[in-house]
Structure formats: structure tokens, C-alpha cells
Amino acid sequence: MxxxxxxxxxxxxxxxxxxxxxxxxxxxxEIPRIDVHTHLSNEYPGIINYLEMRDSLRMQHxxxxxxxxxxxxxxxxxxxxxxxxxxxxxxxxxxxxDYSPQRGLTHKPEDIAGYVQKGYAxxxxxxxxxxxxxxxxxxxxxxxxxxxxxxxxxxxxKAGMVLASVHVADPNGPFGDRGEWCADPVEFWRxxxxxxxxxxxxxxxxxxxxHGSWLVCQDAQIDxxxxxxxxxxxxxxxLAATFQYFYMVNRDNLRDLFMEYSDRILYGxxxxxxxxxxxxxxxxxxxxxxxxxxxxxxVQGGFYGETMSTGLNLPKxxxxxxxxxxxxxxxxxxxxRMSKLDQY
Ligand SMILES: [Zn+2]
Numbered sequence: 001m002x003x004x005x006x007x008x009x010x011x012x013x014x015x016x017x018x019x020x021x022x023x024x025x026x027x028x029x030e031i032p033r034i035d036v037h038t039h040l041s042n043e044y045p046g047i048i049n050y051l052e053m054r055d056s057l058r059m060q061h062x063x064x065x066x067x068x069x070x071x072x073x074x075x076x077x078x079x080x081x082x083x084x085x086x087x088x089x090x091x092x093x094x095x096x097x098d099y100s101p102q103r104g105l106t107h108k109p110e111d112i113a114g115y116v117q118k119g120y121a122x123x124x125x126x127x128x129x130x131x132x133x134x135x136x137x138x139x140x141x142x143x144x145x146x147x148x149x150x151x152x153x154x155x156x157x158k159a160g161m162v163l164a165s166v167h168v169a170d171p172n173g174p175f176g177d178r179g180e181w182c183a184d185p186v187e188f189w190r191x192x193x194x195x196x197x198x199x200x201x202x203x204x205x206x207x208x209x210x211h212g213s214w215l216v217c218q219d220a221q222i223d224x225x226x227x228x229x230x231x232x233x234x235x236x237x238x239l240a241a242t243f244q245y246f247y248m249v250n251r252d253n254l255r256d257l258f259m260e261y262s263d264r265i266l267y268g269x270x271x272x273x274x275x276x277x278x279x280x281x282x283x284x285x286x287x288x289x290x291x292x293x294x295x296x297x298x299v300q301g302g303f304y305g306e307t308m309s310t311g312l313n314l315p316k317x318x319x320x321x322x323x324x325x326x327x328x329x330x331x332x333x334x335x336x337r338m339s340k341l342d343q344y
Contacts, residue, residue: 024061024287024290024291024295025061025062026061026062026063026290026294027294028294028316028319029058029062029063029064030064031064031316031319031320031323031324032064032065032066032067032323032324032338033063033064033065033066033267033290033323033324034066034067034068034069034266034267034323034324034327034328034334034338035065035067035068035069035267035268035269035271036069036164036165036208036238036240036266036267036268036327036331037069037071037165037210037238037239037240037266037268037269037270038068038069038070038071038268038269038270038271038272039070039071039072039270039271039272039273040068040070040084040088040092040271040272040273040274041070041072041272041273042080042083042084043273044083044084044087045276046273046274046275047084047087047088047092048087049274049275049276049278049279050068050088050091050092050274051088051089051091052276052279053065053274053279053282053283053286054091056279056280056283057283057286057287060283061283061287061290063286063287063290065286066091066324066338066341067091067092067093067334067337067338067341068088068091068092068093069092069093069094069095069121069122069164069165069268069327069331069334070084070092070093070094070095070121071095071097071124071164071165072094072095072096072097072124080094081094081118081119081120085119089341090337090340090341091341093119093121093331093333093334093337094120094121095120095121095122095123095124095164096115096120096122096123096124097123097124097125097126098123098124098125098126099125099126099133100125100126100127100141100149101127101128101129101130101133101134101140101141101142102133102134102138102140102141103140104141104148104149105125105148105149105152107123107152109151109152109154109155110155112152112155112156112159112161113155113158113159113161115159115161116159116160116161116332119333120161121162121164121331121332121333121334122161122162122163122164122165122208122331123156123161123162123163123164124164124165124166125144125163125166125167126166126167127141127143127144127166127167127168128167128168128169128170129169129170129182129187129191130142130143131187132170142190143168143190143191143194144166144168144191144194144195144198145194145195145197145198145201149198150201153198153201153202153205154202156202156205157202157204157205158204160206160332162206162207162208162330162331162332163205163206163207163208164208164331165208165209165210165238165240165268166195166207166208166209166210167209167210167211168191168192168194168195168209168213168214169182169188169191169192169195169213169214170182170188170214171211171214171217171245172184172185172188172214172217172218172221173217173218173245173248174217174218174248177248179217179245182214188214192213192214192215192224195207195209195213196228196232199228199231199232199234199235203232203234204234205234206234206236206330207232207234207235207236208236208237208238208266208330209235209236209237209238210237210238210240210268210270211237211238211239211240211241211242211270212225212237212238212239212242212265213225213228213237215228215237216242216245216246216249216254217245217248217249218248218249219249219250219253221249222249222253222254222257225237225257225261226257226260226261229261229264235264236264236265236266236326236330237264237265237266238265238266238267238268239265239266239267239268239269239289239322240268240269240270240303241269241270241302241303241304242302243288243289243292243301243302243303243304243305243309244301244302244303244304244305244306244307245305245307246292246302246307246309247307247308247309251309251310251312254312255312255313255314258312258314258318258322259314259315259318262314262317262318262321262322262326263321263326264326265321265322265326266322266326266327266330267289267293267322267323267324267327269285269286269289269303270303270304271285271303285303285304286303288300288301288302288303289302289303291311292309292311292312293311293312293314293319293322294311294313294314294319295311295313296310296311296312296313297310297311298310298311299311324338
């Protein structure tokens with residue numbers, strides 16, 4: 001005969017199963033999290049929705065998503081920086097940005113020091129695969145190490161302007177599963193080596209490469225990432241849009257990388273504008289990434305995608321680095337900004 005207790009248990013089980021990720025409660029409510037790779041732009045209703053989403057994350061999951069670094073996007077954000085700060089109640093720091101394969105950089109080296117002073121967090125450069133954006137017959141700037149960029153990188157190095165979430169390549173999976181983005185490994189490595197040349201020429205330039213520098217889709221790429229971290233002390237990566245690719249690599253290898261180089265890896269998602277009706281979905285997207293990093297649960301999908309992977313169950317000190325300590329060290333003014341916020 002079914003007892004009242006077993007009915008409760010079964011009901012509870014069904015509830016948990018149906019609700020899936022919404023049941024995750026973080027063990028680390030005290031750790032603030034900074035999403036360093038976002039495209040909140042200067043779309044103010046969306047920014048207000050992010051604040052509401054933040055409240056939901058805290059109430060439902062105990063998660064303190066404290067701040068966002070806004071990389072901008074097509075809508076140029078440099079004239080809007082003060083409004084973005086005010087509307088976001090100080091929780092969004094904004095970058096200047098450029099999209100360079102076609103037209104080159106539009107900002108001027110002589111303006112960089114002023115941007116740092118005005119409170120921009122960094123300079124986002126999208127220099128992804130040129131073939132993705134160039135029209136047939138159009139000659140653009142193929143690689144990030146093009147000499148045309150040299151005066152800019154020099155100015156940034158001098159002014160302490162961070163090269164924020166620089167995008168140079170698309171994901172290149174192993175033979176037989178290259179993926180939809182970059183089927184050509186030769187082109188992929190030309191793009192990556194271009195970034196390495198920039199690091200060689202500018203040892204003082206602080207670099208955060210977007211998307212794990214896309215060196216997270218093959219186990220040998222992870223070894224190359226180890227080489228990059230060890231060789232270039234100012235080289236970092238963010239995790240934006242990488243989670244759904246982690247099924248492609250050995251979990252122990254990936255975990256080992258995070259453990260050894262936790263001072264170089266930053267939390268990020270690649271999230272964009274947010275409609276009010278999409279807030280619950282956005283909460284779930286964020287929860288998946290935190291659950292993947294904090295537990296050894298099987299997690300379906302990351303911020304994007306539906307692939308299954310086993311969480312990394314990282315220790316608290318590693319999570320603290322990835323969630324906020326590295327960001328506070330890297331982006332000028334962020335630490336001061338964060339110290340002015342309410343704890344929650
Ligand atoms: Zn992005």
C-alpha cells in the first residue's frame with residue numbers, strides 16, 4: 001500500500017524531473033558573477049529586463065549575477081555610456097567596439113587614452129573569419145595581425161586599454177566533426193597564429209580572447225591553449241558560447257585546464273538583447289552554465305545548444321577566479337564600480 005510519504009516522494013520526483021534545471025540552487029550564493037561577454041548595446045528596455053532577470057536568478061537559484069560587460073554591437077555605444085550606467089544602476093560597464101574585416105578599425109589610436117579615462121572597460125574587436133563577412137571579390141583585412149592594426153595595438157598597450165573579447169576564429173572540431181562554422185583547419189590556424197603574432201609584438205597588451213579563443217573543440221587545441229597561457233602572461237579567454245562544444249573534448253582534460261589556469265579564464269555568455277517575455281528562458285540559459293561549472297551533473301546544453309556534457313565540479317577558489325576575480329584585475333575601473341553596488 002502506498003503511504004502518504006511515498007506519494008509525496010513520487011510527486012516530488014515528478015516535479016523535479018519536469019522542472020529540470022529550474023531546481024538548481026547554487027552552493028555559492030556569496031560569489032558574485034560578472035558576465036564579461038554580452039551584447040546589451042544601448043537598448044534600454046532590454047537592460048531593465050536584465051535587472052529583472054538578475055532578481056529571478058537570485059530568488060529562484062540563489063545566484064548573484066552582479067555585473068555585465070557590454071561589448072556593444074552595431075549600435076555604437078560610445079555616446080551612450082553614461083545613460084547605460086544609469087539605467088543599469090551601475091551594473092553594466094561598456095566597451096568601445098569595432099568590426100574590422102571589411103572596413104578596418106574605425107576608432108583612432110590617439111583617442112584610446114581618453115576612452116580609458118572616460119570609463120570604457122575595453123575595446124572589443126570582432127575580427128572573426130573574414131570569409132564570413134566579405135562579399136565575393138571584396139578584399140578586406142584577413143587576419144588580426146595585419147600591419148594596419150599596429151598603431152592601435154601600440155596605443156592600447158600604452159594606455160592600458162584591454163583588447164576585450166577579441167574574436168579571431170570560428171569553432172573547428174576534429175576530423176569528421178568539424179562543425180558548421182569552420183570546416184577548414186588550415187584557415188583556422190592562420191587566424192589563431194595571427195592572434196599569437198599580436199601577443200608576441202605587444203607583450204604589455206592585455207588580451208581577453210572571445211569563446212576560449214575557440215581552442216576548446218579538440219583535445220589538442222586545449223594543449224595549444226596551455227601553450228598560449230604559459231607563453232603569454234597577459235593572455236586570457238572568456239567562455240562565451242563555448243559550453244555546448246564541451247562534449248567534443250575529454251572532460252578530465254578540460255577540468256585540468258580550468259584548474260591549472262583558473263587565473264586566465266573568465267565567465268561569459270554572448271547574451272544579447274532581452275525581451276520581457278524571454279526572461280524565464282534567459283534564467284535557464286544562465287543556470288545551465290553555472291550548473292556545469294559548479295556540479296558534476298549531466299547538463300543538457302550550455303548557454304546555447306542542447307548537447308549533453310558532465311559538469312566540471314570546480315572548487316570554490318577556481319570558481320571565484322572565473323566568476324569575478326580575474327575580471328576585477330583585468331578591466332580598469334571595474335573593481336571600483338563593483339565596490340559601489342549593493343551586495344545583492
Ligand atoms: Zn559576442
